[in-house]
Amino acid sequence: MSIIDLRADADAPLASAPGSLQLRSLTKAYGTAVAVDNVSLTVQAGEFLSLLGPSGCGKTTTLRLIGGFEFPDDGSIQISGRNVENLPPHKRPVNTVFQAYALFPHMKVADNVAYGLRLSGVPKAEIADRVSLALDMVRMTAFAARKPAQLSGGQQQRIALARALVNRPAVLLLDEPMSALDRKLREEMQVELKLLQRELGTTFIFVTHDQEEALSMSDRVAVMKDGRIEQIGTASTVYDSPESAFVAGFIGRQNSFPGTISSFDSAGVSVRTAGLSLHSSRPTKGSVPASGGAEVTAAIRPESVTVTAAALPGATAPVPDAPVNAVTGTLLGVSELGHSLQLVIHTPNDDQILARLPRAANPPTELGSTVTCSWSADAVRIFTS
Ligand SMILES: Nc1ncnc2c1ncn2[C@@H]1O[C@H](COP(=O)(O)OP(=O)(O)OP(=O)(O)O)[C@@H](O)[C@H]1O
Ligand SMILES: [Mg+2]
Known part of the structure; x- marks a missing residue:
């Protein structure tokens, strides 16, 4: 069954309506080190936006603030027009796919995907339906009974994605989800992930320090440096019209x-x-x-x-x-x-x-x-x- 067929199933929608995201003057310091420095950003519902920048520029911290794993010192976060900066992670309509897939090693694939739904008390029958849809979506149905250690890196990555998507987030946050994969698999996953995003229509905020990855997948790229957004635009805008020597040197x-x-x-x-x-x-x-x-x-x-x-x-x-x-x-x-x-x-x-x-x-x-x-x-x- 293709992703499009799954979407057509009105009884079990795969994604809730995509959410817009607005950051206003978002700031977070650790001691005297300012990790995120007055970041303002508007992401349209259904957009694929990448945060791109060198190590330590504040990409993960920005994502953790959006996800609710950190709280800002200053500024606001709105998802679909609702302020969420004071809500705990599980009350926000977002899910995160981390770099280290963070799968539970002792649980089967299907139980890993079901975990969040069980925790929030979703009825058993619905859990079974949603897990099977999510596994279909990432083409991992045949692996439902395996343990994570019996999967390749790319397959584990897919399970991590299914585990996030099963919650039907309005915004999906992805923190360098493919950095553990070899180049060829990574390129294949880039194409798949982009296709999946298009078909689901979910808003993606994708963190990477790989410029080619960002340019090839995103509707827009936000180039970060020292906790700030240096420039934001389409791939061709940031490549052809960089506004600073940093952006010109970092992109290409x-x-x-x-x-x-x-x-x-x-x-x-x-x-x-x-x-x-x-x-x-x-x-x-x-x-x-x-x-x-x-x-x-x-x-x-x-x-x-x-x-x-x-x-x-x-x-x-x-x-x-x-x-x-x-x-x-x-x-x-x-x-x-x-x-x-x-x-x-x-x-x-x-x-x-x-x-x-x-x-x-x-x-x-x-x-x-x-x-x-x-x-x-x-x-x-x-x-x-
Ligand atoms: N929990 C923390 N305590 C203290 N400093 C932190 C903490 N988390 C991040 N930082 C600092 O904040 C800055 C931004 O870190 P962050 O993890 O957001 O960078 P990043 O852009 O994701 O980098 P990378 O590409 O290496 O993952 C860095 O200087 C980092 O050392
Ligand atoms: Mg990081």
Whole structure:
């Protein structure tokens, strides 16, 4: 039976109505360390939102606050318009799937899934129906009588998911649920989980520090740093229009060059770094100062760098008047990435430039050869340092 058939069963709906979520100025400190710092966020009912950020940025703490396992120092949490920040976890219409699946080892799969329903006094017959629906949903019906130790990591993960979904949460919280799985299984589960979310319509808040996972699964991604949301948007918005050097560097690779503004006019911004002269024709974000001498970071994506064999081989001395948006250097490394090649170029001023080109572009690949890197003015982003 497919998930859609199950949904059509009006007597046993799989999910309650999806919930919206609103965080307002949410703050939580442990001693003097602020784990979640004034976070405000609105998630639509039925949305798949990822919290993405490096280790320690406050993702789990945010999820624990929503789930009720921690209480905020300040701020509010609304689910479907109702304030829940003072309710205990079991009174909130949310369930959490943790990183460590936290299955009871001595209980059979079916009893693990039934546990929460038994605890809240749901009638026996209804429990049996709901457990069997939840196991069907994650394609684990055949494993109902096994113990967790007799399952693979991916199967345990599915049971953890069934155990959360059996409660029909309005919002499902998932804290790095796939981090224990190997890459291939993880990619398969990503597709399955996304499909399941679409078909159930449940609101998902998904925590990960894996940018590819976040970008491929989510309707929107909230990029976190030091307890704050740096930027929130669709995958293409955070990738194509990062608003800070941090987001640009965290989502995808980036060549970053600290420097100072040398000129600023309607045609764009020119930046001088130790070894490069860069010009950007992109509109800058409001926080970049429009003044000569201001310290900024210029950033270029590896896929925006063109690499050609240098016309004049052997240019290893620093170039006093560097050409704009181009630099000559030595090809230090070449690695294959499926259909593209990744090149590392070392410049006379000790800058390392990463370039990613389609194999079909036929870039120079002889290590030690002298090459020229160049890029267009609209590939250069300027951020405040
Ligand atoms: N119970 C606690 N007591 C003290 N400090 C804590 C506690 N829980 C979290 N922290 C601190 O709060 C900050 C945020 O932690 P959190 O677990 O939310 O990060 P995270 O983004 O989930 O990181 P990871 O990707 O490593 O799981 C960290 O600096 C962490 O050390
Ligand atoms: Mg965490």
